[in-house]
Amino acid sequence: QVQLQESGPGLVKPSETLSLTCTVSGYSISSGYYWGWIRQPPGKGLEWIGSIYHSGSTYYNPSLKSRVTISVDTSKNQFSLKLSSVTAADTAVYYCARDWGGKFDYWGQGTLVTVSS
């Protein structure tokens, strides 16, 4: 069974960089699929951030592209998200998920990241 788990700081200061890692178990990232990040501000809907292939190929939401970096570490079966210059508008639950041709079939439980000084 494919399982994903997000980890990282729950509090980030404005203007700093948000960093999260997703650890995948039950499936080797190197075997295929894209792997993505999606976020959900409190009480609001879902926003796709970006996805990465095991080779390192990425695609990002144009609305966030200038601030987002997604990377992969196949040796640890992990992929990571960095979002720079954060503001309160970046406060959200951040999910990692397996990107199956643009749809998402396995999700992590999500982690709340609050941007506040």
Next chain:
Amino acid sequence: EIVMTQSPATLSVSPGERATLSCRASQSVSSNLAWYQQKPGQAPRLLIYGASTRATGIPARFSGSGSGTEFTLTISSLQSEDFAVYYCQQYNNWPPNTFGQGTKLEIK
């Protein structure tokens, strides 16, 4: 960017009855449309992909239909565990993949 619009925002239905949720795309997404269910405090769960194919383990009471710009999710006989928020998502023209704003299905 393709805009996905769901209606209604909230739907009140009694257990055992049928629920019909709608999703409209601002331009054609062919059949590249997924539906997700999200319960409070949980991650979304993939229900339907390809507009009408149920994901693994999804009960037969969930069905999807439509193509192009108009889509429907139908839950034939509502169970207590079905009351949740439902999102549609297009994956035809990406980036970006885009989600609708959600429909909250509540107990009447």
